[in-house]
Amino acid sequence: MLEGSKNLTYTENTVKILSALNDESREQVEKLAEAYKDCPFIIAHSGMRSDEVRSEVVRVIKKCDNVFADTAMSISHDGAIEWLVSKVGADRVLFGTDIPWYDPGYGIGSVLFARISDADKYKILYENAKGLATRVE
Numbered sequence: 001m002l003e004g005s006k007n008l009t010y011t012e013n014t015v016k017i018l019s020a021l022n023d024e025s026r027e028q029v030e031k032l033a034e035a036y037k038d039c040p041f042i043i044a045h046s047g048m049r050s051d052e053v054r055s056e057v058v059r060v061i062k063k064c065d066n067v068f069a070d071t072a073m074s075i076s077h078d079g080a081i082e083w084l085v086s087k088v089g090a091d092r093v094l095f096g097t098d099i100p101w102y103d104p105g106y107g108i109g110s111v112l113f114a115r116i117s118d119a120d121k122y123k124i125l126y127e128n129a130k131g132l133a134t135r136v137e
Contacts, residue, residue, distance in 0.1 A: 037066055043067060043069050044072050045072050058088055069084055069094070071093060071107060072107060073110065081124075090117075
């Protein structure tokens with residue numbers, strides 16, 4: 001557990017870190033991403049937040065090449081996937097769900113019916129995660 005954090009957990013051998021990025025942890029995600037440049041960080045629920053927090057997520061992703069967004073947006077709005085891709089690019093977005101709390105069909109549909117190219121959908125649903133998995137082998 002990070003010192004002073006209730007939400008971020010890691011060990012020296014961690015390959016991936018999942019952060020629910022809230023007001024308490026956003027600065028820690030950025031600091032850790034800068035300190036551990038070989039470690040990919042995934043910010044969960046990247047599109048379902050307030051405009052202020054979504055803007056902060058984008059800022060951190062643009063600043064740190066090892067930070068990615070996921071699409072687990074259990075209360076997202078129409079256009080959230082398009083907005084996220086327009087701000088950070090499909091290469092930095094990973095498919096995510098809120099299993100077991102929500103049916104994964106919602107998350108899959110959010111990507112499949114997003115107004116983005118098929119190539120971007122393929123990246124989000126498969127290629128980007130494969131790239132991260134290959135990177136850590």
